[in-house]
Amino acid sequence: MLSGGVFDSDEINRKIAEKEALTQTADFWNDNEKATKVMNDIKLLKGRIEPWKELCAAAEDLETLYQLAVEENDQSIEAELKENYEKAKAEFDHQSILNLLSDEVDKNDCFLSVHSGAGGTEACDWTFMLSRMYQRWAERHGYKVEILEQEEAEGGLKSINMKISGPYVYGYTKGEAGVHRLVRISPFDANARRHTSFASVYVFPVLDDSIEVNIDPKDLRVDTYRSGGKGGQHVNKTESAVRFTHLPTGIVVACDSERSQLMNRQTAMSMLRSRLYEYYREEREKENSKFAGEKKDISFGSQIRSYVFQPYTMVKDLRTRFSVGNIQAVMDGDIDGFLDAYLSAKWKGLSEIADDDDDDLGDE
Numbered sequence: 596m597l598s599g600g601v602f603d604s605d606e607i608n609r610k611i612a613e614k615e616a617l618t619q620t621a622d623f624w625n626d627n628e629k630a631t632k633v634m635n636d637i638k639l640l641k642g643r644i645e646p647w648k649e650l651c652a653a654a655e656d657l658e659t660l661y662q663l664a665v666e667e668n669d670q671s672i673e674a675e676l677k678e679n680y681e682k683a684k685a686e687f688d689h690q691s692i693l694n695l696l697s698d699e700v701d702k703n704d705c706f707l708s709v710h711s712g713a714g715g716t717e718a719c720d721w722t723f724m725l726s727r728m729y730q731r732w733a734e735r736h737g738y739k740v741e742i743l744e745q746e747e748a749e750g751g752l753k754s755i756n757m758k759i760s761g762p763y764v765y766g767y768t769k770g771e772a773g774v775h776r777l778v779r780i781s782p783f784d785a786n787a788r789r790h791t792s793f794a795s796v797y798v799f800p801v802l803d804d805s806i807e808v809n810i811d812p813k814d815l816r817v818d819t820y821r822s823g824g825k826g827g828q829h830v831n832k833t834e835s836a837v838r839f840t841h842l843p844t845g846i847v848v849a850c851d852s853e854r855s856q857l858m859n860r861q862t863a864m865s866m867l868r869s870r871l872y873e874y875y876r877e878e879r880e881k882e883n884s885k886f887a888g889e890k891k892d893i894s895f896g897s898q899i900r901s902y903v904f905q906p907y908t909m910v911k912d913l914r915t916r917f918s919v920g921n922i923q924a925v926m927d928g929d930i931d932g933f934l935d936a937y938l939s940a941k942w943k944g945l946s947e948i949a950d951d952d953d954d955d956l957g958d959e
Contacts, residue, residue: 731928
């Protein structure tokens with residue numbers, strides 16, 4: 596079995612045994628929330644090791660079938676061998692990427708927000724397109740998406756905050772933090788000129804009780820207001836929406852997704868804890884430049900990925916140089932290639948690569 600590196604089967608088996616021992620205690624189910632977390636942890640741990648056991652068995656079967664074909668000089672099973680090999684290789688590649696998600700919060704849900712940048716109405720439309728892309732990606736994987744707060748604007752969205760729930764969601768999406776650049780013929784331009792727009796994506800882990808983030812109430816400014824947009828008479832007549840401003844850092848979070856102010860407060864506090872966790876982690880890691888998701892100006896020269904609709908179609912990550920020509924598939928949520936390429940590059944220690952191929956595609 597595999598061991599060492601980012602995957603240690605003995606360590607995972609030890610953790611499984613420890614948590615299964617907890618389930619045997621007499622008072623285990625007295626605390627339902629804690630018991631549920633332990634059961635979920637066991638499920639996640641087994642999900643890390645069981646696929647490798649199945650891969651080892653598949654490899655042994657392939658080797659046996661190959662040896663049998665060689666001994667009997669039977670070429671009729673070549674197609675079957677090739678098909679089984681490709682399936683095993685695809686699963687190996689997938690599990691190898693999953694094993695890179697070893698940080699303490701990689702297994703958690705995430706808060707993902709998109710904010711429009713330079714580009715006016717075009718940028719607001721781009722923000723909407725990106726938010727749809729991430730929602731479609733989540734749907735592809737069976738993850739749950741909850742819209743927490745959004746600010747509508749002419750042409751699309753000024754900003755949107757969402758929560759994506761599922762196993763290892765934060766680990767997969769953390770590399771999306773940064774500025775995303777769009778180049779296309781603007782549907783809002785009567786002269787059909789090519790425009791460049793920007794939107795910034797931020798990703799934060801949803802923290803559980805095992806990670807402490809202390810927040811002094813004296814450091815908070817709390818504002819309540821009426822929710823805007825669609826939602827019926829209630830949201831427009833009561834001050835159910837909540838905004839927290841953390842005065843020492845200037846971090847602002849807001850939630851208006853629920854009719855209850857109390858529930859919005861709870862969600863906003865969870866978002867603030869996540870934002871502060873990332874903020875303080877950034878501060879710690881700035882000295883050795885380990886943090887790869889730094890926040891940049893939402894404009895030229897700071898993008899991590901370019902989405903080009905004209906004069907050709909291509910989506911290219913400027914850090915890993917991974918690119919896809921089928922831009923419509925990407926906008927429909929097929930972004931796993933970019934997520935995997937980033938995780939692989941980060942594990943190999945590759946530094947950010949400046950793009951030099953399409954920087955001339957500016958506004959016209």
